[in-house]
Amino acid sequence: MNEPDIVSLDTADPLAVKRDDFDLPEDKVYLDGNSLGPLSHRARQRAQEVIDKQWGQDLIASWNKHHWIDLSIAVGAKIAPLLGASPEQVVCCDSVSINLFKLLSCALRLQTDRSTIVSEQDNFPTDLYIADGLSQLLGEDRCKLRLVNEACLERALDDDPAVLLLSHINFRTGRLHDMQSLTRAAHQRGCLVIWDLSHSAGVVPIELDHWQVDFAIGCGYKYLNGGPGAPAFLYVAKRHLANVNQPLQGWMGHSAPFDFEPGYKARDGIGQFLSGTPPIISLSVLDAALDVFADVSMEMVRAKSIRLSELFINLIKQNRSLAELELRSPTNSDDRGSQLAYAHPSAYAICQALIAAGIVADFRSPDLLRFGFSPLILSFQDIQHSVQSLASIIVEKRYLEQGFNQRLRVT
Amino acid sequence: MNEPDIVSLDTADPLAVKRDDFDLPEDKVYLDGNSLGPLSHRARQRAQEVIDKQWGQDLIASWNKHHWIDLSIAVGAKIAPLLGASPEQVVCCDSVSINLFKLLSCALRLQTDRSTIVSEQDNFPTDLYIADGLSQLLGEDRCKLRLVNEACLERALDDDPAVLLLSHINFRTGRLHDMQSLTRAAHQRGCLVIWDLSHSAGVVPIELDHWQVDFAIGCGYKYLNGGPGAPAFLYVAKRHLANVNQPLQGWMGHSAPFDFEPGYKARDGIGQFLSGTPPIISLSVLDAALDVFADVSMEMVRAKSIRLSELFINLIKQNRSLAELELRSPTNSDDRGSQLAYAHPSAYAICQALIAAGIVADFRSPDLLRFGFSPLILSFQDIQHSVQSLASIIVEKRYLEQGFNQRLRVT
Numbered sequence: 001m002n003e004p005d006i007v008s009l010d011t012a013d014p015l016a017v018k019r020d021d022f023d024l025p026e027d028k029v030y031l032d033g034n035s036l037g038p039l040s041h042r043a044r045q046r047a048q049e050v051i052d053k054q055w056g057q058d059l060i061a062s063w064n065k066h067h068w069i070d071l072s073i074a075v076g077a078k079i080a081p082l083l084g085a086s087p088e089q090v091v092c093c094d095s096v097s098i099n100l101f102k103l104l105s106c107a108l109r110l111q112t113d114r115s116t117i118v119s120e121q122d123n124f125p126t127d128l129y130i131a132d133g134l135s136q137l138l139g140e141d142r143c144k145l146r147l148v149n150e151a152c153l154e155r156a157l158d159d160d161p162a163v164l165l166l167s168h169i170n171f172r173t174g175r176l177h178d179m180q181s182l183t184r185a186a187h188q189r190g191c192l193v194i195w196d197l198s199h200s201a202g203v204v205p206i207e208l209d210h211w212q213v214d215f216a217i218g219c220g221y222k223y224l225n226g227g228p229g230a231p232a233f234l235y236v237a238k239r240h241l242a243n244v245n246q247p248l249q250g251w252m253g254h255s256a257p258f259d260f261e262p263g264y265k266a267r268d269g270i271g272q273f274l275s276g277t278p279p280i281i282s283l284s285v286l287d288a289a290l291d292v293f294a295d296v297s298m299e300m301v302r303a304k305s306i307r308l309s310e311l312f313i314n315l316i317k318q319n320r321s322l323a324e325l326e327l328r329s330p331t332n333s334d335d336r337g338s339q340l341a342y343a344h345p346s347a348y349a350i351c352q353a354l355i356a357a358g359i360v361a362d363f364r365s366p367d368l369l370r371f372g373f374s375p376l377i378l379s380f381q382d383i384q385h386s387v388q389s390l391a392s393i394i395v396e397k398r399y400l401e402q403g404f405n406q407r408l409r410v411t
Numbered sequence: 412m413n414e415p416d417i418v419s420l421d422t423a424d425p426l427a428v429k430r431d432d433f434d435l436p437e438d439k440v441y442l443d444g445n446s447l448g449p450l451s452h453r454a455r456q457r458a459q460e461v462i463d464k465q466w467g468q469d470l471i472a473s474w475n476k477h478h479w480i481d482l483s484i485a486v487g488a489k490i491a492p493l494l495g496a497s498p499e500q501v502v503c504c505d506s507v508s509i510n511l512f513k514l515l516s517c518a519l520r521l522q523t524d525r526s527t528i529v530s531e532q533d534n535f536p537t538d539l540y541i542a543d544g545l546s547q548l549l550g551e552d553r554c555k556l557r558l559v560n561e562a563c564l565e566r567a568l569d570d571d572p573a574v575l576l577l578s579h580i581n582f583r584t585g586r587l588h589d590m591q592s593l594t595r596a597a598h599q600r601g602c603l604v605i606w607d608l609s610h611s612a613g614v615v616p617i618e619l620d621h622w623q624v625d626f627a628i629g630c631g632y633k634y635l636n637g638g639p640g641a642p643a644f645l646y647v648a649k650r651h652l653a654n655v656n657q658p659l660q661g662w663m664g665h666s667a668p669f670d671f672e673p674g675y676k677a678r679d680g681i682g683q684f685l686s687g688t689p690p691i692i693s694l695s696v697l698d699a700a701l702d703v704f705a706d707v708s709m710e711m712v713r714a715k716s717i718r719l720s721e722l723f724i725n726l727i728k729q730n731r732s733l734a735e736l737e738l739r740s741p742t743n744s745d746d747r748g749s750q751l752a753y754a755h756p757s758a759y760a761i762c763q764a765l766i767a768a769g770i771v772a773d774f775r776s777p778d779l780l781r782f783g784f785s786p787l788i789l790s791f792q793d794i795q796h797s798v799q800s801l802a803s804i805i806v807e808k809r810y811l812e813q814g815f816n817q818r819l820r821v822t
Contacts (some may be wrong), residue, residue, distance in 0.1 A: 025468045032471045039467040047692070051458050055639055059771060060443045068639060095687025097661030098509055105548060111521055118805035126662035126687060128677040133660040137516060138548070147673060172671075221688070228466055228479060229506075249544040250508030251537035252486025259776060262532055262558060264540040276537060277632070279693035280639035281458070311575045360470060365670060403622040 009311070009380040015304050018376040021292045022225075028358045029382045034339045034361060034372030037225030037289070046288030048279055057289035068280050072231075072252070073271055074281060078290045079224070079233050082298060083197065083216065084207035086228075089241070091270045092233045092286065095221045096198055099234040101131045102246040103215040106236075107163045107192045107326040108143055110133075112188075113208055114162035115122060115140075115321060121147045122162050124171045127196055130163060132258070149186070150175075153182070157189045164191050165371075168206070169199035169337035172364050174329045176337050180211040185384065188214065198222060201233075203305055203338040203375065208235055226286030234273055237383065241269055292376060304375035305338040312340060312371060315387040321395045322387075328368060339372040352404035353393045359386045384404055412545055414529040415431070420722070426715050429787040433701045438727045439769045440451075441792045444612060445750045445783030446773060448636030448700070457699030459540050461692055462762055478692050483642075483663070489646050489701045490635070493709060494608065494627065495618035500652070501696065502681045504663075507609055507630045510645040511541045511576075513657040514626040517647075518574045518603045519545075519554055521654065525573035525601075526551075532558045538607055542576060556748050561586075575602050579617070580610035580748035583775050585740045587615065588712045591622040598623065607638060609633060610646075614716055614749040614786065616709040618644055626651070634749070637697030645684055652680055661686035690693045703787060713721060715786035716749040719794055723751060725784065726798040732806045733798075739779060750783040763815035764804045770797045 008393070010016055024030060025040045030038060054062040063069045077087035104117065117131050128145065135143040146155045157164065164186045169176050186193045194215040200206060202223030208216055214237050220230030234242065245266060251257045254276035266272040298299045310333060316322045325342040340367060344350055344367060352364040362370045373385070393399055421427055434450045435441060436656030441449060454685040465473040474480045488498035497795060504510070515528065528542050537784060539556065546554040559567045570577065575597045580587050597604045605626040611617060613634030618626055625648050647655065662668045663685035666678045721744060727733045736753040755761055755778060762774040773781045782797070804810055 023463075023467050025470070026472075030470060036466075036471045044462055044467070047458060047462050051450065051455055051638070051696075052434075055447075056434050056455070059436070059439075059441060059449065060447045060773065061766070061771070062639065094505070094509065095661065095689075097687035098505065098659060101659055123673075124662075125665070125668075125671050125673060125675075127672050129660045129662060129665065130686075132675050133658040136656070149707065152457070153720075159569040164549040219617055219688070228473065229688040231690060232687070246546070247507060247544040247548040249540045250506065251540060254536070254540065257536075260442070260536050262534075262536060262539050264543050266535075270660035275541075276508035276643070277630070277640040278506075279642060281696060285462075285692060312426065355472070357430070360472075362471065396467040 006380050006384050009307070012036070013304065013380070015296060015300060015375055016379065018063065018292065018296065019404040024377060024378050028360055029386050031359065031361045031373065032388060033137050033374030033377065034222055035376065036228055037222055038377055039227070040289050040292050042291050043225070043227060043285045043289040046342040047281065047285050050284040065411050070284050071280065071287065072274055074280050075287045075290070076233055076270060078287065079201070082202055082293060083235060084205070085209055085235055086238070086271055089238060090233055090235045091273050091281065092231050093274050094232060096196065096217050096232040097126045097130050098248065098275070099217045100127055100194070100196070100249055100274070101134060102166070102192050102248050103217060103234060104131060104134050104163065105247045106240070107194060107215060109234040109245070110240065111162035112193060114160060115142050115144055116159070116161040117143065117145050117163045117165055118153070118156045118161040119145065119147055119165040120153065121149055122172065123165070124196060124198065127165060127167065129180065136213070150220060152344055154185055157185055157191055160189055161191050163194060165194045167196040169204070171199055171369070172368060173341045174337045174339040176200070178336055179206070179213065181210050183213055188335065199337055199339070202293065203301060205302055215236060216406045220286045224286065225292065229282065230286040231278060231283050234275060236270060236273070246273055248275045251277070252276060254365045286402060290331065296376070301375045305373055308375060308378055309333060309336065309338065309340055310381065311383045312373070312387060315384060319387065319391050321391055324394070338375070339370060341370050342366045344368045344369060346399055349399040349405040353399040354390060356404070357389045357393065359389045412775065414569070417722070417791050417795050418720070424715065424791070426707065426786055427790065428509070429707065430790070432786050435788060440773045440797050441788065442770065442782045442784065442797060444785030444788065445633055447639055448643050448785065449635055449788055450555050450638070451636055451700050451703050453702050454636070454638060454696045454700040456554050456619060458692065458696050461695040462675070482698065483685055483689050486698045486701070487644055487681060489698065490612070493613055493704060494619070494646060495616070496620055496646055497649070500649060500681055501644055501646045503631065503694065504685050505643060507607065507628050508537045508541050509659065509686070510628045510643050511538055511605070511607070512545060513659050514605050514628060515542060515545050515574065515576070515650070516646060516658045516811060517655040518605060520656070520728045521651065522573035526553050527555050527557050527570065527572040528574045528576050529557050529564070529567045529572040530576040531564065532560055533581060533583065534576070534578050535607060535609065538576060538578065546652040549769065561574060565596055568596055568602055571600055574604050577604070578607040580615070582610055583781070584752045585750040586749045587611070587746055590617070590624065594622050594624055610748055610750070613704070614627040614712055616713055624648060631697045635697065636703065638693060638700065640693065641697040642689060643696050647681060647684070657684055659686045663688060673734060700750060704714060706807065707787070712786045716784055717744045717763065719784040719786060719789055720744060720749065720751055720793065722791055722794045723798060726795060729800050730798065732802050735805070750781060750784070753767055753780045754778045755780060757810055760810040760816040761804060764810040765801060768800045768804065770800045
């Protein structure tokens with residue numbers, strides 16, 4: 001694809017204008033929105049307002065006056081449409097790990113005669129650690145984690161597990177599961193599903209209600225752009241809401257927290273999944289960040305995400321000097337999220353050289369370069385520039401210089 | 412006490428200068444630092460830096476460059492001296508509720524042949540809810556919550572409970588437990604202790620190490636001034652650190668989180684109590700807020716706290732028109748934290764009238780007015796002014812006007 005064609009892609013891009021909503025460093029192309037989404041102007045303004053005005057001036061009164069007390073529910077309701085969920089089925093609080101613990105406990109309680117959690121060997125590790133922690137707490141007769149490879153997932157359902165726990169998009173390769181068909185297959189065997197949407201929420205169309213998903217979790221700091229460590233969300237299907245009780249029952253999940261009764265009585269609905277007091281500053285920032293989605297559809301976002309990824313793949317293919325890079329993501333765009341992984345024996349050093357050149361990609365051990373495509377901030381010319389930089393680093397072997405191979409602890 | 416005497420108390424106050432560290436509303440006296448501590452200049456500056464510079468410009472690189480990855484440990488180490496703890500025994504993450512769940516699980520695992528958690532009927536409810544949630548998850552044979560009145564606490568130890576779970580300071584009355592003696596009594600019966608320091612950290616001298624406390628939790632948003640819903644802390648005695656494992660094991664508690672191994676291997680030391688990704692903006696704000704303690708000792712803070720409280724009590728006593736107010740806090744200052752509770756049949760309306768007059772107190776159902784004394788921001792003249800306002804509201808029966816009795820949901 002030649003230069004004028006790429007310029008015309010940007011000219012025709014209906015999402016190009018969204019970049020103005022963000023405060024991006026001028027000297028970088030940011031291909032790591034799949035790890036940490038960028039700062040939006042709305043997020044910055046809201047942080048200032050919540051700190052200076054709400055906390056600073058109105059102090060304790062802000063719990064009512066500025067609706068802090070309802071913020072977890074309100075932010076959940078704002079995330080819901082991005083997931084194909086009704087507003088009353090999503091709440092925002094705690095971390096993905098903590099929320100998964102709540103949902104796994106609920107799912108196992110619903111499955112009185114089953115105890116196995118099936119997941120993938122290369123699921124995002126924190127999900128596996130949490131399942132393992134629950135298993136150790138309850139004992140293997142009540143909760144046993146079984147890890148299988150992707151190819152064996154459907155077969156594992158034949159053994160009647162209690163819960164199928166999967167990430168919608170694989171954090172390394174970007175491989176996208178068919179959520180609808182796997183959910184249906186699980187339900188046919190009486191198995192409940194929990195989907196981790198951390199790498200898909202805000203970048204891939206999702207239809208939790210329509211696909212009959214039981215439970216889901218996901219994080220606020222990747223494509224939702226909620227800021228570092230932004231609170232996470234959780235989703236519970238309407239049909240389960242009246243039949244579950246989660247063990248991390250804190251005062252914010254009580255039906256009348258300010259009655260300070262010694263006995264716990266859970267709120268009705270999704271609010272029962274709240275535990276302690278949420279981090280209001282971080283939660284407010286996420287709330288404001290979500291407003292950038294108000295005028296875009298997930299279909300538009302997905303269409304641009306695919307175009308960005310395909311352009312990246314094609315530009316790499318066209319460049320013979322990049323032949324050493326081996327695509328480890330699915331080649332069919334329907335089977336991928338908004339990220340690509342390429343293997344290279346010097347992946348770590350190349351990644352460092354790229355970052356030094358202003359192209360922020362990331363590295364996953366042992367040999368993967370990972371490129372994330374945030375459709376709200378990236379142009380097609382950014383993709384072209386990134387591949388050109390990558391090519392010049394590899395052609396000129398610049399990654400062998402300047403200590404790029406000196407390993408730091410990277411995220 | 413007459414006017415010149417009170418002015419001289421302020422003149423002689425070595426902590427008077429600390430007020431300049433805070434950004435307080437000019438038209439209010441804030442007697443609710445026991446619910447939500449005020450905004451400090453350092454906290455505001457840090458929020459701006461972490462949002463504009465770290466997140467906005469340095470993006471994902473900030474996990475290393477600005478030490479986000481170590482922030483939970485660093486903030487824990489900064490809180491530790493306020494608790495009489497070594498830096499490597501405290502970590503800052505999650506909420507009080509979540510952290511209590513971790514510690515209760517650990518304590519019960521250490522007590523292989525005991526299963527009862529003893530606590531007080533009027534402990535802060537979220538602590539009781541969490542214990543109840545764990546009991547429902549594990550079954551009463553492994554975890555049973557028993558609530559007793561304060562008078563029966565020591566006797567309850569005769570039944571060999573596994574864990575004694577208490578708040579250092581009662582959230583309603585401000586009653587202060589003798590942590591050292593209750594801990595010793597529990598240990599004599601082979602019982603472990605968990606102290607909730609939410610209402611005492613940052614305002615009362617605490618010696619966790621010296622008093623041989625096993626475990627403690629506490630919140631960051633009261634006297635530590637970390638902002639609304641600031642992350643909480645937890646403490647584990649050195650002797651237990653190598654022998655515990657907590658069930659909410661997320662990737663931040665892994666010994667090598669960026670190796671992304673499917674199997675969990677806990678970090679050594681206090682870092683094993685981390686779970687998911689912490690809310691970095693809220694955590695950074697707390698980190699900066701803690702710097703106001705760098706040049707004050709807890710003994711100085713405590714001495715002023717007692718003087719403020721005693722002045723308040725004496726001014727109320729001296730004013731006959733305030734005779735209807737009944738002190739529900741211990742009369743001996745050694746038995747109190749930094750807050751006072753007064754009962755009055757119209758407490759709710761009086762509280763609303765006080766707030767309208769710029770005196771921010773709070774109300775606890777059914778009939779308690781609660782006044783908190785943050786020694787870093789309050790002057791003795793503030794106390795005088797507050798009691799004068801309270802007297803005029805009661806004498807003039809202003810609380811009967813203007814719909815002050817209309818109940819809002821208050822925090």
